[in-house]
Amino acid sequence: MDDATRASTGAAEPYRVLARKYRPQTFDDLIGQEAMVRTLSNAFETGRIHQAYMLTGVRGVGKTTTARILARGLNYEPDEGGGKPTIVMPRLGRHCQAIIESRHIDVLELDAASHNGVGDIRDITDSVRYAPVSARFKVLIMDEVHMVTNQAFNALLKTLEEPPPHVKFIFATTEIRKVPITILSRCQRFDLRRVDAGVLTGHLASICAREEVEVEPEALAMIARAAEGSVRDSLSLLDQAIAHAGGRVEAEGVRAMLGLADRARIIDLFEAVMRGDAAAALGELRAQYDQGADPAVVLSELAEFAHFVTRLKVTPEAGKDPAVTETERRRAAALVDSLSMKVLTRLWQMLLKGIGEVQTASKPLAAADMVLVRLCYAADLPTPDDLIRQLAEGGGPARTTGGGAAPPPPAGGGSPRAVLAATNAAPRPVLTEAAPATRPARALAGFAELVALATEKRDLPLKLALERFVRLVAFEDGRIDIALEAGAPATLVNDLSRKLSDWTERRWLVVISGERGAPTLREQAEARQAEVLTGVRADPLVRAVLERFPGAQIVDVRDNAPLPAPVVARAPDEVGDDGNDFDDADDYSSDDI
Template sequence: MQEQRYLVAARKYRPQLFRELVAQEHVTETLKNALRLNRLGHAYLFSGPRGVGKTTAARLLAKAINCQTPLEAREDGAEPCRQCEACIAFEEGRSLNVFEIDAASNNKVEDVRELRETVRVPPQGARKKVYIIDEVHMLSNAAFNALLKTLEEPPPHALFIFATTEPHKVLPTILSRCQRFDFRRIPVDAIVARLREICAAEGVEADDESLMLLARKGDGALRDALSAFDQAVSLCGTTLRYAELAQALGVVDLDLYFTVTEHVQAGNGAGMLAVVEQVVRAGYDLQEFALGLAEHLRNLLVARTMPDLSLIEAGEATRRRYAEAASAFEEADLLRLLGLVADLETRLKSSAQPRLQLELTLLRMASLPHAIDLRRALALLDQLSQTPPRLDSGSPPPARSTASGTGTPPTPPATPRPDPTPSARPNLAADTTRLFGPPALETLKHARPERPSGQAALATASETDVLVADAPSTLLETLRMRWSTFVEHVLQVRRHVGMVLTDTHPEAIEGSRLWIRVQDRAYERLLQNQADFLLQQLHAFFEETRCLTGLRFRAAESAPEASGPEPSMAPAPEPEDPTQVLERLRRTSPVVQKLLEQFGCELFWGNGR
């Protein structure tokens, strides 16, 4: 007794009718209509990913064309009958009118010339001679050119069907002579349904998770999924269970990915290192682990953002598990985690130490701070701005002492500000003044009378406490820190002005005027002539400077009275060196010492350069 020949599932269950072709209805319906209306072309190009049915569709079309049963007697008016002599000969592989050619091994000009000679011979007892050329993009340019004339004007009995996974490599002159059909990747649900039919025919028991695993293993190709099915049956027998199947196929267990995200939520770096050790000991491919982790995070993001979980390619129980786990994350957190894993996939391909790259990425994921809602942060800042901050938890700030005695200092004169336009953006300096009060240095200047030159800036501990906040205004500090960037901008607009502006720095803000220190009087006069231009550039470069209405320049050697300042710039005694003042504050002020201990601050006086 002859032993029955074993066939793999991809060949045993190859579609024999158009309706059996999975997820390619847009192609099969067009071909069946062409058969019904007798509007068949002379050349077709079937393109698409591997394992989606291109060659199978070409074989079905060849069988349907030469089927001897009339169209009106066929199923659906186009399907091959599978009972006539032509259909039986085709299915048994002895048809003399259908030629399948592999272009990868027959890609020379001589092969095309031989094909051209055989095309002239009419079919034997059939309607058409069909030439199916697989992987047609492998033909050389010379072979393509040799085929052009025959393809454009073939004999009436000839039909060419080209199949390729890379249509962009086919010459445009060939493409223009063919009707092109693009085959789609097969959805996971369709692959699962086909696998369930085959399991019923083969007597194999499989749970939904196992079928979903095999379908995802196919990656959109039914043929690849059927190959994985054959391997699974050989390994596990006629009963397929997810845990055993995942271990047999070398697929990373889904629980391991959920463990990773649990460690991310808890910030557990040690647990991440344990996960990497488990991955390495189990023999998983690190690249495949990274791909699976990216898909896991993507499923969490889908569960977090969409009410419908159908986009998650998993069983119903797994989808519910994703919905529960996603509630612990924000969308921004998941997006940042996906970005880290995407970078990991790129680094793993070229790194000499892939395990170290995986460990570093997982540790970064565990230490990544959680995202906060910007709207909630702004609302909190708005609430804080309603109550002026205090130096301690319950008591008001200590009273300031004047040079003549103790008591409350007089209120400093209000600084004039231009009325902002409705369309202007909020001014940073104005908001800071509203939140924290006027700059302390300006308040101290109006509160204390003049002292002889050389007198110490502060004499008592109460005065040192006040000077904790005696720093330049936020706007002036911003200008000093970014002044060099502004000078580079001016250099690009007016080089000669920018060159003079190089050795300058903002000195003070009086009212709505900005005073700038320059090298000498010549530079002072030159820059004063360009004051309107510089103010315009300053407004464009720093939007927070819109409150400034004028620029004034003062040479380093010029005295205040020589430059004719406003009354507010009256001659003042030479101040003490700020570095000495700050150093004394470090030693004597308890508030400064507390700030240094708790926040690790450093005393710094910027010179604007």
């Protein structure tokens, strides 16, 4: 008996919530899951019906409902008999009503939260051996399957992999990551998507028409956004809104019910932030807070509007979203041209961080105030590439040595781009200590001075490469002839020539010679250390100590660091072989004493 028949006969029934009353009963009733419906339709038509299905998705997208519809399609049998598994069910069959009401003897629904042990799984595996009583298949539906224990999952593996031909498994879960991969590999997985806000708005409008409830389109858009893609949540909120209104459902009543801010006032707040008007932004937030808006929700809606403006800037098609009101669409379009993508992305990042701060703060309103202050002051700041461009054009922000401050940003309205343009147009103080336009060319007297120049420029990779891999053949100002050790960087010659030209303001020629050349600086340092070591070991007292304590090593008392053989001492007036006062980490061992 349908609703119209019950109404005509005057049968009194308890009220059923909208989420249960309008639960889909066929695949045609499902919304937003076209990919899954198409896959199942093709599988049923070709007879490629899988033995187990895994349905996953967020709450309220229809996992359990889909499982029941799937069980009904597997066992669909018209009243006249015959038939086969199908997703096309124009009317109720022999088993349909019992399956819809969860009372069919061959369709077993289990809640894994209370049937998650090995004993429960053993009962299931024992029961599936018997043929169905009246239906075509024995179907086992297990909801929230991620709550089954690992031992119970292992007990189910064999039956799930090789079930009897008359058994089908349907699992549903919101935590797919908690399901073992051994279970997932034996199932055909379907990810049920969140329902788009526009589709959800249309669905709610059709239900309101059937319920003969007057509702404003903006109110439905608010409910669809608050549901976040969950059909069940949207129907529960609609039920609450109808009860709250007591008549016509209006946007103002839904806004008060959900603790939301006025969408137009959110845009006012957005514009105040973008023009850097901190006083107006704080006043608007306080006014919305006094009317019942949650500060975290206000910032979330501010971020949502920033996201919409960004999408609209990237693709104009975003303005056709039915979940967006005409006011939002019109005012966002006016902001698109005045806000750069860099400003919008910076705003988004700061809002994401600020929302988290507000949610965890002991005083959310104060935390939201500080977030808005940061946003207002950041709106006056140029982006890094704008700053570089200003410096390149000679109009960048200047500093004076006399402690003078830069001129304050201009007051008044306008977008960050307008504020930046006005700031650039303002007169700026001139640097009192300007670098000379040109520098005299620098001459190098020898290879050691070249290494010292690399140290001065803080180019540590080049310095180490010169010490370890370069053998000097000839050196004159403007030309270096070298030989390279094995393992030298492939780009060493080009890098050396380029950097020398940059550092000395003159052209240098670096030539690889076929001659052997002098030892590297590292080899020279090791040779000097070896000579010092030989002299120290020749001392009779030192020799006697080493003979008395086998395994002892000579330590440089200047830094108390042991020197492993063959290099175990350094001359007092020398530095480490990398040119620094610190020895290389690979020259020493923590086991040395």
